[in-house]
Amino acid sequence: MIERIIEFSSRNKALIIMAYLVMIGYGIWVLVNTPVDAIPDLSENQVIVFTDWMGRSPKEIEDQITYPLSVNLQGLAGVKSVRSSSEFNFSMISIIFDDSIDFYFARTRVLERLALASTFLPEGVTPYLAPDATALGQIFWYTVEGDNHDLGTLRAIQDWYVRYQLNSVPGVAQVSSVGGMPKEYQVDVTPERLRAYGITLGQIYAALETSNSAVGGGVVQKGKAEYLIRSVGWIRSIEDIRNTVVTERNGVPVRIGDVATVQLGSEFRRSILEKDGREVTGGVVMMRFGENPLRVTKAIKDKIRQLQAGLPEGVEIVPFYDRTELIEGSIETVTTILEHEIIIATVAILLILTHVRSVFIVIVTLPLSILFSFMLMRWFGISSNIMSLSGIAISIGILVDQAIVMLENATHRLTEKFGDERITGDTTEIVIGAMRQVGRPIFFSVVIMVISFLPVFALTGQEGKLFHPLAYTKTFALVGTAIISITLVPALIPLLVRGRLSREENNWIVRSVIEMYRPVLSFLMERPKTVIWLFVLLLAFGGYTARHLGREFMPPLDEGSILDMPVTVPRASVTQAGDDLRARDALLRAVPEISMVVGKAGRADTPTDPSPLDMVETVVNLHPREHWLKRKIRLDDAQEEALQLVKDLETAGAIAAFGDAAQRSSFSDSTATGALDRYDAEMRMGLMARKIEFEESLARESVGFVIQRVFDQIDAHNAWLKPQSAEHRLLVTGNHTEIQSVHFVHHPQLADTQRLVFAVLKMLSADGVIAPDTANLLAPKDSHAAIIALKEAMGLPAPDFHQSTHDALLSFRDARTIEWKNETNLTIFPIAMKAFAVALLEETQYQAEMIDAWKAEALPESTSPEKLAEDIGKRRFLWVKSKSDLVQELDKHVRQIGWANIWTQPIINRVDMLATGVRTQLAVKVYGRTQDEIQETSNNVAQVIRSIEGAVDVVADQTVGKGYIEITVDREKAARYGVSIGDVQDIIEVALGGKPVTTTVEGRERFPVRLRYARDYRADEESIRNILIATTEESQPTSVRLADVADVTVLEGPVVIKSENGLLRSYVQLNVRDRDIIGFVEEAKREVSAKLTLPEGSYLEWTGQFEHQERAKRTLRIVFPTVLILIFVILYLTYHDLMHAALMMMAVPGALAGGVIFQTMFGYNFSVAVWVGYIACFGMATETGIIMLVYLRDAIAARGGLAGIASTDELKQTVITGAVHRLRPKLLTEATAILGLAPMLWSTGVGSEVIAPMAAPVLGGLLVADEVIDVFLPVLFYHVEKRRWRKLREVSPVAATEGVPA
DSSP: OHHHHHHHHHHOHHHHHHHHHHHHHHHHHHHHHSOBOSSOOOOOEEEEEEEEOTTOOHHHHIIIIIHHHHHHHTTSTTEEEEEEEEETTEEEEEEEEOTTSOHHHHHHHHHHHHTTGGGTSOTTOOOEEOOSOOGGGEEEEEEEEOTTSOHHHHHHHIIIIIHHHHHTSTTEEEEEEEESOOEEEEEEEOHHHHHHHTOOHHHHHHHHHHTSEEEEEEEEEETTEEEEEEEEEOOOSHHHHHTOEEEEETTEEEEHHHHEEEEEEEOOOOEEEEETTEEEEEEEEEEOTTOOHHHHHHHHHHHHHHHHTTSOTTOEEEEEEETHHHHHHHHHHHHHHHHHHHHHHHHHHHHHHOOHHHHHHHHTHHHHHHHHHHHHHHHHTOOBOHHHHHHHHTTHHHHTHHHHHHHHHHHHHHHHHHTTSOBOSOOHHHHHHHHHHHHHHHHHHHHHHHHHTHHHHHOOHHHHHHHHHHHHHHHHHHHHHHHHHHHHHHHHHHHHOOBOOOOGGGSHHHHHHHHHHHHHHHHHTTOHHHHHHHHHHHHHHHHHHHTTSOBOSOOOOOOSEEEEOOBOOTTOOHHHHHHHHHHHHHHHHTSTTEEEEEEEEEOOSSTTOOOOTTBEEEEEEEOOGGGOOEEEOOHHHHHHHHHHHHHHHHHHTSBOOOSSHHHHHHHHHHHHHHHHHHHHHHHHHHHHHHHHHHHHHHHHHHHHHHHHHHHHHHHHHTOOSSOOOHHHHHHHHHHHHHHHGGGGSSOOOHHHHHHHHHHHHHHHHHTTSSOSOOTGGGSOTTOOHHHHHHHHHTTOOOOOHHHHHHHHHHHHHHHHHHHHHHHHHHHHHHHHHHHHHHHHHHHHHHHHHHTTOBOOSSOOGGGOHHHHHHHHHHHOOOEEOOHHHHHHHHHHHOOOTTOBOOEEOHHHHHHHHHHHSOSSSEEEEEEESSHHHHHHHHHHHHHHHHTSTTEEEEEEOOOEEEEEEEEEEOHHHHHHHTOOHHHHHHHIIIIITOEEEEEEEETTEEEEEEEEEOGGGSSSHHHHHTOEEEOSOTTSOSEEEHHHHEEEEEEEEESOEEEETTEEEEEEEEEEOSSOHHHHHHHHHHHHHHHOOOOTTOEEEEEEHHHHHHHHHHHHHHHHHHHHHHHHHHHHHHHOOHHHHHHHHTHHHHHHHHHHHHHHHHTOOBOHHHHHHHHHHHHHHHHHHHHHHHHHHHHHHHTTSGGGOOOHHHHHHHHHHHHHHTHHHHHHHHHHHHHHHHHHHTOOSTTHHHHHHHHHHHHHHHHHHHHIIIIIHHHHHHHHHHHHHHHHHTOOHHHHHTTOOO
């Protein structure tokens, strides 16, 4: 079949080439329109059911909503687990479905169950589904800012203008508000006035409800016209509410204003948004499931630009979290790798083949295979992300193998035919045989590489979602190259392989390798034991090295930002949370690597955010890495300097001599750590002062840059009405610099650039130097209508002066910042050395005084700060901090009493929070019977874990400890006074909690009218005890105090009630630093089991990232050996030779050993990413072994088989000839694969921390497997065939060796 396809393609060249031209056109269209994201969607297949019940405590919500709903939802098909959370005001239930269940089908099944909810839930309570978005759906956060507008006005703009407009953008599932002060009309009733007028709360409630409405009266026929009747009674102002009549007394109306204070205030707030030390309001945009995040984000930005023109003066929409940079950065990283790989492959092939048209035949397979992958990605619904593109990148080296082997065999046949003469005429018949000969082996080598990747397809859960796109695209590319190799390549070879071809021995590279390779192979041919022992030693070394490598689930993707998620005591009020948030964010802003800090306390108004007030989420955006200053002194350098200083001080008698070297080393290490903390604090302050000064200067330069662009635009249009002097231009620039530079200090937006451009044009027009109509000035000077129309047809944006100017401004600011960084790095070195010297001296004295070892009254002259700084500067360097260094510094720098630090990243936090319910790497689920029991167990578990090395950010969730004022009605007392339970509950709900009575209609805006008691009557428990309850019996007083019929007590209760599958549950959350997670979990399990005795009915369950790794390990243990056996069976069925199949499989252990060596060299732990690299390597190595065996078997077949070989010497030379003949295609394939993978290993962009660990075992494995194949395989093949030859000839070993014929 394959041979016939090759022959058909070679004979029908025009048809094949035309088909591929059509494929190229379609592939390019698919490439442009493929959805793009940073990483695959790792979130669970889940549906969130959210239920509001305002004013209710977690206990009521758990008992009456969460528990009944969760058990009702457990029976759905495909449900893995049901997690629930009952909190103040709401219930949130996450139904986790199996990944095989369709997302929208799952939502439909849940909706069917919710249709029954009204039969068992309280009246008026309606559960609903969260938006159809995933954990990665929060793609855009923004603030609505305006210095001259209060938070209520800004929140109204967000709620009633910005939110709905952004929600109309295609692909947006929901836009939710956060922060600010939602406005409402507040009717604060005074009980004494109610009693004086004899009015009840119910009467006021009814009066408000009926006084806010509009009705229709049909139509009136007037003449021949029809008029609609409309009676309008909407409340439109505070005065309308005050003048609402409740009742009348003695003919005098009693208005609401007579018994209550009416004001416009803020709704009950459960969130705060903070930026630059002030409260702001903002919003979060959720993307719909399956949409293209890059396209949706661009549409959101375009919509914001449109909305900006309609906002009040001074109000701006400013983004503070945008995934675009992460997405573009990750895609740029992989595309750069692909570009470098293609260039390297091209150069390598050109150096070896030295025939340009032959190189084209090989290289053309790369872009065509990539286009083929993108077409299949579209059909399979796979987005373009860092993992899917990495699948293509990791395959680049082997995508040309099949074309190289086919081309090499055809070239070899042609040189046999034409020799050194030029190749002319139709060579189709000559090369068809050569191409048919290798067609089947190269096709099955691709099949084996595809099969070798089956373990990746077998991965499930989060690790499967992460690596399935990589496995798919690698498979797509391999399938594509296999098809291209047996269709297009056979069609191109007869057309392009012409002219004079160079023989193998004519190429100096190939000749040099042959001259080294042939003697080594000849020497080892008769020494199989040596070869075997070398192989065993290689495997033993690899196994020994592997045992000392750590383990982790995945290297964390650097998202370019940090998420600060501390937790505090659950009693924090909204005011306290806001104060602490501002103080915390101020500390964060004082770090020079940090670009922007926006903090949130509490939850956004979305069902996907369950955060309580005591949970802070601060987005810490970082400057680009190339802007970071060198200010780090390495710990080992600091320790050496501290040790040297201690020795000098001992010699000088400044400190007491230590008993031994171990004590001295321990003291100096402690001193070095403390000195680095002091040094970091000093450098932060100094560098921030420099940074602020530079930013102010850069703001002025930015204004000048934009104005100069405006001048250049006017010059290009020749639109000056009168000549402009340099002085006038400077005057214009100076005037606007003073006014506008404040907008360009931090993160200038497109709106800022646009505002400045319009201001300059307006001033120039007013001065009469340009025409009043400035619209044409902003049009591109050199644009042609045809070009613009073509761009619009292709979906490309039209030329825009504002956008191009803003882009140029950002590039200018980036270049200037890098210049400043380089200059500052040169100037701060002596300052940094002096700061470290002072810190080291101060810390040494402090530490010595703590142990009563300081003996000097003053420092010796030999250790003065100046002298010490000079000496240290000669020996040490400053370095740029890594992100992990920065997080560790922040953990020490940002310390607040009552707050526990947790540091994570936005995307991974969303995935972990909605998938596992925790925001850290690890957590211990604590199940139990009661909340108090669970809390005590959680605290004990946390205490044990804190003592284990590597544990950081250990926090036991505080599920109890919330302050409650609990009112318990005494039914007997209530009956005595004629008070019903319902009367008491109504008063508590309305008077204390406040109840929305109605909603005003004010144009497009809607504001609730809330009825409640005045603040003084609900300020504390004593005020609550004195609330009056109306009685129903005439013999009793008209009202009684609440304390007369109920007990009002202050106590502690649950903050939140969490459960899973109906069982109460809480978490102990933690991160692991500086050790592998699996090893940590194993040790922690042993420690907790040994030190804790759990209460009856309680048990622990570990969750987090290690679960994914354990699951992957279990899967690979089964699937991986199965795949190796399957590959072996396929090899045997293909070649019908058990020993040959075994020889080809030798490449696998060789690749494993080589991979471990490279993994150790580059310091990567074992992880799923690394194992995926090994899996990719095994397939490549096996494929190389197959090709080598093809050449060895062909060499023997060319001699007429073993029967045609006269002696073992001839057999040995035949094997050597076959192995040497394999060298040129081997150099082409192996050099291309190995050199092509190098850019992956040394990549530094976004996502490189995931890509490089995959590349290390592939590169190392191929290098070592290549030597195994080139040396071990021919030697062992020779001895296998020699044994068969002897058996065939039935001669003695001596006779055979001497070449005596049988």
